[in-house]
Amino acid sequence: MTAATYDVLGIGNAIVDILAKAEDGFLSEQGMTKGAMALIDEARAAAIYQAMGPAIEISGGSAANTIAGLADLGARAAFVGKVRNDQLGHVFSHDIRAAQVAFETHAASIGPATARCYVLVSPDGERTMNTYLGAAQDLSPADIDPAQIAASSIVYLEGYLWDPANAKEAFLKASQIAHDNKRSVALTLSDAFCVGRYRDEFLDLIRSRTVDLVFANEAELASLYQTDDFDKALAQLRNEASLAVVTRSEKGCVVVSKDKVTAVPAFPVQQVVDTTGAGDLFAAGFLFGTVRGLSHEQCGRLGALAAAEVIQHIGARPQTSLKALAKDAGLPV
C-alpha cells in the first residue's frame, strides 16, 4: 500500500440546494413529509419552486457537504459527482473547488440539468428536502478513476447513490478498488426513506463488509432493522458492522464496534436555524478524527462540533472555520 494522496474521497449526488423558509402548513399543502427527502421529477420541481418563497442557492449534496467539511478541517479531500455544464453546474464546481477539494468529474454537456434540492426550512430549523436528480443520475462507473480511488485512505459513499441506477455500479466499482488497495470504505445510510427503498441491499453491503464504517441516525437505524427499539437495533448493527456511528441529534452519538460502545455528547447550540447538513458535517468531523487516528470519543466530539456549526446557519456547508472551532474546543486538529 503506497502513501495516500487523499485522506477521504467522497462519491455522491452533485446537487445545488435551493433553500427557503416555509411554515408547516406549506409542507402539508404540498404533501411533503417533514424532515424527509423525496425524489421528484422535473414537473414536480417546477411546481414546488413556483409555490415556494424567495430562496437562496448554496451548493449541497450530502457527501459533497461532508467532503467540504473535511477540507475545512484540513484533510486532503476529493469528490466525485456529476453536474451538467450549466450555470448551476458551474456554481457547484466552483464552490467545491474553492473549498480546496479536488473535483475532476467530467460535466455532462447534454442531458438533464444539474441536480437541485428544494429545501424547505421550518421555523424549528427542521429541513424537508425535494430532490430533482437531473445530471446526477448519469454518474457511471466510467467516472470512477481507479488510480484516484487507490490513492484515497477512505472512500466515503452516500446511500442516496442507490437512487440513480448507474451510480450504484460506480459505488460498487469504487468499493472494490478501495479494498483491493487496502483502503477503507464508509457509507452513510442518508435517509430513513432511502433505507426503506434499499434495506436489503444496505444490509447486504454491511454484512458482506463491502463497507467498513456505517453512519446512521436513529430514524435510519430504526428503518434498517424495522424496529423502534433503539437498543435492539443498535445491538444488531453492532453485531453486523465492523464499525458504526449512530447520531441522535441533541443526545449526541454512539460509536459501536465488536469490542466497545462509546457514547459521545452533542455540542451545545445557541439556536438551531437550519438542520440541513447536520448529518453530513457530523460525518466530516468523525472521518477527520479517523484519518488522524484519534479515539472514537474524539472522533465523535469532532463530528458533534462540525454538526453544531452547520445547524446554526442557513446552508449545509461550514461558514466558520471548523479547524479554528476545534482548536478552541481543545480538540486535536
Add this chain to the structure above:
Amino acid sequence: MTAATYDVLGIGNAIVDILAKAEDGFLSEQGMTKGAMALIDEARAAAIYQAMGPAIEISGGSAANTIAGLADLGARAAFVGKVRNDQLGHVFSHDIRAAQVAFETHAASIGPATARCYVLVSPDGERTMNTYLGAAQDLSPADIDPAQIAASSIVYLEGYLWDPANAKEAFLKASQIAHDNKRSVALTLSDAFCVGRYRDEFLDLIRSRTVDLVFANEAELASLYQTDDFDKALAQLRNEASLAVVTRSEKGCVVVSKDKVTAVPAFPVQQVVDTTGAGDLFAAGFLFGTVRGLSHEQCGRLGALAAAEVIQHIGARPQTSLKALAKDAGLPV
C-alpha cells in the same frame, strides 16, 4: 389621475448576487476598491469567480432589493428589469415574484447571460461589488409599459441604470410617463463612483425636476458636489432637489426639503454581518412611509429599521418580516 395599481414600481438592473467572505488582502490583491461597485466584463468575472471562495447565490439588484423590501412591508410593488432565460434568470424571476412583486419584463432568449454581482464581504461587514451587467444591458424603452408606469404612484429608479446605454432611455421614458400622469419619480444615486461617471447628468436630473425625490449616502453626496464638506453639500442638495434623503450609516439620515430639515437616528444593530443592501432597504422603508403619507421622521425611521434588518445577515433581501419588525417598533404599517 386614476387610482394607482402599484404603490411603487422600480426599474433597475436585474442581478443575482454571488456572495463570498473575503479578507481585505484579497481585495487589494484583486485591485478592488473596498466598499465600491466596479463594472466588469465576462473575462474579469470569470477570473474573480475562480479566485474567490465558496459562495452563495441570492437575488439582488439595487432597485429590485428596494422593491422586494417594499412588498415585504405590505406595499403593492412592481419591478422592471432584464434577465436572460437561463438558470440564474429563473432564480431572479422566481425570487422577486415569490416576494409578491409584479415582474413582467420579457426575458431575453439570446445574448449575454443574466447579470451577476460578485460580492466580497469583509470581516467588518463591508461589501465590495463587481458587476457583470450581461442581459441587464439590454433593458430598453420597449420594456417600459406606459400603462403600468401610469398606474404606479411612485417610479423608483437606480443611478446604476446610467451604465447600460439603452436603460438610460428607458429611465427617461418612464420618468416622462410618470410625470405626465401626475406620479412621482424617485432616484437613488447608487454609488459614489457611479456619481463620478455621471455627475453632470445626475445634477441635471435633479435640477430639471426629472426626479422628485433623491436618495444618496454621504460618499455619493460628496461626489455629487465634489466636496468633503458635508454641510455645504447638503445645503446645495437642499437648494436643488424637491426632496432628498442622505443616509449616514450609524449616524442615521437627514431628510431635506425647501421648508425643513429632519435628522433621524439609525436603529441599533447587534452585529453588522453584511452591509449589502443597506441603502436599498433604507429606500424601501422611506418609500413605504411616503406612500402611506407619513412624516419625514417616520419615513426615516422605517428606512432605518429596514436597513438594520438587512445588514444583520448575508444577502440584500429581508429575511425577517419587516412589517412585523415595524409593528414591534411602534411604527405605523
